[in-house]
Amino acid sequence: MSPQADCRCRLSTYPNFGLPRLLEKSRVRQLLIHDSFQMADLDNSDVAKFEELLALNTYMTAAEVVELCQRNPKWGELAAEKFLQQKAHTITDDDVTELGYHNQEYGNRALKVYTSNFIPTASAIEKMVSARKDLGRQALDALLAKPNYISVMDILTLSKLDYVWARQAFEAFYEEKRSKNIKIEVEDIVRLNEADAKWGRKAQRLWGAVG
Numbered sequence: 001m002s003p004q005a006d007c008r009c010r011l012s013t014y015p016n017f018g019l020p021r022l023l024e025k026s027r028v029r030q031l032l033i034h035d036s037f038q039m040a041d042l043d044n045s046d047v048a049k050f051e052e053l054l055a056l057n058t059y060m061t062a063a064e065v066v067e068l069c070q071r072n073p074k075w076g077e078l079a080a081e082k083f084l085q086q087k088a089h090t091i092t093d094d095d096v097t098e099l100g101y102h103n104q105e106y107g108n109r110a111l112k113v114y115t116s117n118f119i120p121t122a123s124a125i126e127k128m129v130s131a132r133k134d135l136g137r138q139a140l141d142a143l144l145a146k147p148n149y150i151s152v153m154d155i156l157t158l159s160k161l162d163y164v165w166a167r168q169a170f171e172a173f174y175e176e177k178r179s180k181n182i183k184i185e186v187e188d189i190v191r192l193n194e195a196d197a198k199w200g201r202k203a204q205r206l207w208g209a210v211g
Contacts, residue, residue, distance in 0.1 A: 050075050054082060062098040062110075069103060080106045084113050091117070093124035096139075101131035111135060115142040119149045122157035122169075129161060140165055147176035152188045159195045170199050177206050 050072070060083045069076025080099070087095065091114050100107020111128070114120070120128075120139040129136030140158075143150060150173040159166035170192070177184060184206050193200020 047072070047074050047078075051078060054078055059086060062095040065106070066098060066102045069106075076103070076106075080109070084109060088113060089117055093120070093127050096124075096135070097127045097131045100128060100135040104132060104134075107132060107135050108138070111138055115139070119143060119146050121151075122154035122161070125165075126157060126161055136161075137165075140169070144168060144172050147172040150176070152184075152191055155199075156191060156195050166195075170196075174202060174206065183207060 060079060062083065065076060065079045065083045068079040080103075084091070091110060093114065096107060096110040096114050099110045107128075120143050122143075125136045125139045125143065128139050143154070150169055152173070155166055155169045155173060158169050176182075184203060186207065189200055189203045189207055192203045
């Protein structure tokens with residue numbers, strides 16, 4: 001499905017994020033995107049005027065990008081581009097999730113910006129999965145690429161989300177600690193064992209080898 005069609009079809013409310021109400025198809029009778037973005041009576045087909053107004057805007061939210069996408073896919077494309085520029089270093093996992101829920105392409109682009117600045121945690125991955133599983137999988141791959149950032153809590157959170165993903169995270173965590181001869185705490189071994197006895201037994205080797 002194209003980003004444009006995707007944007008038009010996925011209009012149901014994302015359960016964990018308050019999205020703005022849908023506007024009339026042809027006209028809007030209120031200000032959109034803060035006080036500087038006066039779009040009253042702006043026709044949905046007027047891309048040139050929209051670009052002028054977009055240039056005046058200083059800040060947008062992911063929800064506003066979604067709303068613009070719903071009014072006009074071209075507006076959404078322009079708004080998403082500016083939004084990602086504005087949040088090049090401050091984008092959040094919530095932003096990625098909201099954009100990804102309504103438009104796969106925008107979600108992927110937002111995730112690329114996010115992972116260039118941050119290492120996803122399991123809780124962030126969990127949010128993204130609630131939008132699109134593929135988005136969460138990409139975030140997991142970014143975490144697995146930085147195994148020194150994987151925590152026991154990440155593994156435990158992932159175990160409630162997807163066992164295979166949790167196992168991959170555990171193996172990366174284990175190999176990182178083993179290769180660098182890093183000791184883990186007994187409490188961590190206990191928690192891993194509670195999640196999966198195989199993980200607990202394997203984790204004991206780390207403590208035993210160093211301790």
